[in-house]
Amino acid sequence: MTKLEISIPPLKGRKRLLDKQDYAPWVRAGDGLNDCMLFWMPVSGFPIRAQEKAxxxxxxxRLSSRLKDDFELRCEIFFRYKQITEELGDAYRSYSLQCMKLTGMGRYADADIPPTPTHAQIKEQVESGKEIDFREWVADFLIWFMTKQPERQRELFLGHGGMLTLFLPTDPKTAPPKTPFTPALRASMPIFQKMDVDGIIAGAFATRDAFLEKSKALFGTDLETRPEYPGIPFVLPMLESGHFFIATEELRTKWFSLFDLYINESIKDKGILLAFQKEQYEDVLLDVLESMRDDGFVYRVE
Incomplete structure (x- = not known):
């Protein structure tokens, strides 16, 4: 009898069925999202506790490093202007002098730019005796940290309910030229000890980033008639978990045409959201989580 040889092709991806604990402390959204993956991680509150922040x-x-090495994705960090509380005020003002930043707009769904209050409205608020929160009269501005210092920015602003992190493909137009500053010159000039000169130069070239105009075309077309529109450099969606479920597949695909991964601190969801469409990022996520467990990192919500 002829010997029958059976060739089994290698399995693609992971070789075992995944358990929900493989994603922990992230919780993957269940039914209703077949075209993207959405994860939620609970926090004790905002600001988050020191152990959670660590x-x-x-x-x-670790995620940034893997995405850069494996897929040439870059990390861009934004912060909601309205979350610059009294507690954060001094840190923000001090850091603002050391970096380049650009203020654009964040939008919850199709939220409009709030109109400027009239004199009568202001008078009514004052006479009512109620506490006046001027943040209700301004748009949800987003501050983009153009200077690439993610570690420092996370140290200062992570966990206050206002950080948005996007991972996007690299844009060759934003690469700064090689500078002529020799080590001897850097050592002799105090400016190099006081400021991140290379970071500031890189930040200046970041203004050429293609995502700026593309974001306005995707998320700001209905704002074009507003007088503020020409001065808004970018428009980004401020997504909560509910937005993913009520959006159509076409709309979600539109979101991910701008960025590859989306990580947002969501006060309404009482946690942090992580979302992406491409399946290969799931392997990166699982590898990063496994490496952290192996190295003894444990996440606890107190």
């Missing part, structure tokens, strides 16, 4: 900081650092 874990998230380590996670984002």
């Amino acid at each position: 874990w998230v900081t380590e996670f984002l650092g």
